[in-house]
Amino acid sequence: MKKTFRKLLIYGTVLAVCGCRGAGQRETWEKEFADPSDIYRPQPFWHINGTLTTEGIRKQLSDAIQGDGFGGVAVLPLNPGGMWGNQGICPGTTPVYLSEGYFNRYRDILECSAEQGAQVILYDDVDFPSGTAGGKLGEQFPQYTRKRLCKTEEEAIGPKNVKIAVPLRDSFMGAAAMNTLTLERIDLGEFVTDSTLEWQVPEGTWKIMSFAMENHVDNHVDYMEPKAVKEFMKMTYDQYAERFEPYFGNTITKTFFDDVGYYGIENYWNPELSGLFEKRYGKKAALYYPALWYDIGPETDAARVALFGLRAEAMGDGFPLCVAEWCDRYGLQSMGHPPGNYEPTTVDMYGDPFKFYRHVHIPLMDAIHGYPYGRPGFKLISSAADAFDKQLVGAEIYGNYSDRETDSAMLYRVAMEVMARGVNFLVPHGMWYEPDTVKIPPLIAHYNPRLAPALPGYNDFAGRSTFLLQGGRRVADIALLFPIQSLEAWYAWETGRPRCGKDVPPGTDYNRIGDLLTGQIRRDFTFLHPEDFVTDKYQIGNGQIKLNTPSTGQTYKLLIMPSGKVLSVETLRKIRDYYRSGGKILATNLLPSRSAEFGQDAEAVALVREIFGIDPEAPMPARQVSSSNENGGKTIFLPQAESTALAAAIDSLLPDPDVRVDPVETLAAAGLPGQPLLGVERFRDLPADELGMFSYIHKQKEGQDIYLFANSTDKPVDTQVSLKGKLKLEKWNPHTGTIGKWEDVEYDRHADGTIYTRIRLTLEPVSAVFAIGK
Known part of the structure; x- marks a missing residue:
């Protein structure tokens, strides 16, 4: 009512x-826009901690949907004696997960939600990460659990004969010797009999290494093995389908998987990867496994790119693909995320965001751990969605924010910032069935007196905004190359360097550049994957790069190459061709001098010299270097991605941007947007006047131009904005639902004939507005 x-x-x-x-x-x-449908409204995690009753379910769902204005819930069961229950802090779900009593109460949730026209997101396991079936997977199918590649080694000085015991563990994966001085490697597989390696060591000092798989590392399913994943899905997904298929496609429209990756198991591996490597590269895998731990000489970079790249592919073609195929059968959309999708490197957490999300129907970012943790990494997820023509981008949001930092302003602040980075569906973290035993704050529900008054307005705001932002195509004229190959080439096991997504090469600046573009320079961009770039998905010509996807296609007029030592020759050739066609390129800090392919370093160096006029094997220039060609192609190399120089270089290469925001005097002194956020800063470390940023996103949908301008700072914004084209604009206010004519509009014709619409933009602190028109 x-x-x-x-x-x-x-x-x-x-x-x-x-x-x-x-x-x-x-x-x-x-x-x-007046009153968004439930499909656009946030659908929070509902941690069902405690004993479920029909009455309790109905009361809480009614409070959440009718009272707070949520569009539904994502039901997250907890395992008594599991991740939280055994700590005595938070009770698990009763009746026990996957029992008939549990499914009876789940039916209550579905019936009550259907009566209210709300939706339920099917969370696919108990606790997190996904992949244990409440602990049953490891108990019943230990052969289908995660595995790792182990190394044993012994040093020997030749010439002499050695006889070494080889731990075969669960399966032998090969043996190799490496000369510690010359780095020559010899395959020793033929010298292993049973569990003994006998070999005549040549002159010199040699590392003698054997490799073996260790199975059943923990109770989580082997995400890279489709057969294993499908067994897990029989125990979980199929149980819901058997009982609740009539609710599929109406009440249940989405599924959710959580933290699928190998966080904490850096040498996570699958035996099939050896065969894939040997088939693709024609080289013996055991000869290149040493590169996972050591420098093996000139082939180190290419070996790591190949091996870690294969692992990333297997991740994407494993769990995410299996879930997507299951959802296709039932008319549902898969949604989920890996661990650490916000960190500076993804290599040691789950692989590669583009390979991981390519089969996921709704790529989802994990915007958690306090404000503004990990914010520079969020654009990777929406960029992957663009690359694979996916129009919905989700965010699990607010989880593990302290109660102190989470006031009503924070709800809006973070929502605005993820929307400006491409998100158009929110899963707040969240509700708790027993609100007095919240394990992970904040409690975003009717029962939190600090937030309860704000929730109806917040859900209206979020629903209006995501309605306008869902569908269509985003307009961005800058492509930022994702330096995944440099990240892979740098990474090695057991180095003692920082882990958990923090181990990046010196000078890595792609996160910094992305944050500067969005929050300070205010030029939208899209990450471009080097392997996708060489496919026919991207066309080059006339100084442009076109993403040829049916719904999310974009046209880029500037390519930014962030710092990176390693890049594939194939990608460099296409960049060279783009430059020859009149393309504009900006590079920073370090130019590639090594090829991601085996044996092609010399060509990589030659290509970089041709494009930039700089020898990448020499020390990088200390000053800006520019070059050009007869077709209008231009390049700039900046020794450092400093905000002023970066903005000036972008202005010179792209003088006619899609959107230009004049300086905002009230924000000129704010330091946060210009700082190199690497995924580690927390709200508690920020000065009060450095919260938030002012940013935008531009989409085109059903013949309309839609601009969201979001001020997540605690300062007002009053500035002029230029929008390419002659537009008749209206002001759509997502806070109030009102629509009116945009006043203070004028038109400006540039010397080249381009017309811009100039508007005055004023925003109160922590507020947003849409400009919509043709």
Whole structure:
């Protein structure tokens, strides 16, 4: 009743402002903006800690949907005696997960949600990470659990004969010797009999290494093995399908997997990877396994790129693909994330975001651990969605934020920032069935007196915003090359360097550049994967790079190459061709001098010399270096990605951007957006006047241009913004649901004939507005 009344009240306000425009698109948009449907509203995690009852379920769902304005819930069961229960801090779910009593209460959740027109997201396991089936997977199928590649070694000085015991563990993967001075490697597989290696050591000092798989590292399913994943899905996904298929596609529309990766198991491996490596590269895997631990000479970089790249592919073609195929059968959309998708490097956490998300229907970022932790990494997820033509991008948001930092302003602040980075569906973290035993704050629910008054307005705001941002294509004219091959080439096991997504090469600056572009220079961009770039997905010509996807296609007029030592020759050739066609390129800090392919370093160096006029094997220039060609191609090398120099270089290479924001005087002194956030800063470390940023996103949808301008700072914004094209604009306020004509509009024709629409933009602290027009 309250929801219906609110809908009529706000819709009336919209009509009073706009007037009735008739049926069709306009009426639909106005109606959804007045009171967004549940499919656009946030759907929080509902941690069902405690004893479920039909009455308790109905009361809490009614409070969440009718009272707070959520669009539904993502039901997250907890395992008594599991991750939280055995700490005595948080009770698990009763009845026990996957029992018939549990499914009876789950049916109550579905029935109550269906009655209220709300949705339920099917969370695929108990606790997290996904992949244990409540602990049953490891008990019943230990052969299908995660594995790792282990090394044993012994040093020998030749010439002499050695006889060494070889631990075969669960399966032998080969043996090799490496000369510690010359780095020559010899395959020793033929010298191993049973569990003994006997070999005549040549002159010199040699590391004698044997490799073996260790199975059943823990109770999580082997994410890289489809057969194992499907066995897990029989124990979980299929149980829901058997009982609740009539709810699929209406009440249940999405599934959710959590933290699928190998966080904490850096040498996570699968025996099939050896065969894949040998088939693709024609080289003996055991001769290249040493590169996972050591420098093996000139082939080190290519070996690591190949091996870690294969592991990343197997991750994407394992768990995420199996879940997506299951969802396709039932008319559902898969959604989920790996661990550490916000960290500076993904290599030691789950592999590669583009390879991981390519099969996921709704790529999801994990915006958790306090504000603004990991923010520079968020654009990788929305960029992967663009690359694979996925129009929904989700965010698990607010989890593990302290109660102190999470006020109503924080709800809006973080929502705005992820929306500006491409998110258009929110999963707050979240509700708790027993709100007095919240293990992971904050409690975002009717029962939190600090947030409860703000939730109806927040959910209206989020629903309106995501309605406008779902679908269509994002407009961005800058492509930022994702330096995954440099990250892979740098990474090695057991080095003692920082782990958990922090081990990056010196000078790595792609995160810094991305944060500067979004929050300070205010030029939107999209990450471009070097392997995707060489496919026919991307076309080059006339100084442009076009992403040829049916729905999310984009056109880039500037390519930024962040610092990186390693890049594939194939990618460099296409960059060279783009430059020859009149393309503009900006590079920073370190140019590639090594090829990601075996044996092609010399060509990589030659290509970089041709493009930039710089020898990448020599010390990098200490000053800016520019070059050009007869077709209008231009390049700039910057020794450091410093904000002022970066902005000036972008202006010179791309003088006619899609959106130009004039300086914002009130934010000129704020330091946060210009700092090199690497995924480690927390709210508690920030000065009070350095919260948030002012940023935007531009989408085109159903013939309309949609601009979201978001000020997540605690300072007002008053500035001028130039939008390419002659636009007739309206102001859509997501906080109030009102629509009106945009005042203070003028048109400016540049010397080249390009017309810009100039608007005055004023925003209160922690507020947003949409400019919409043709």
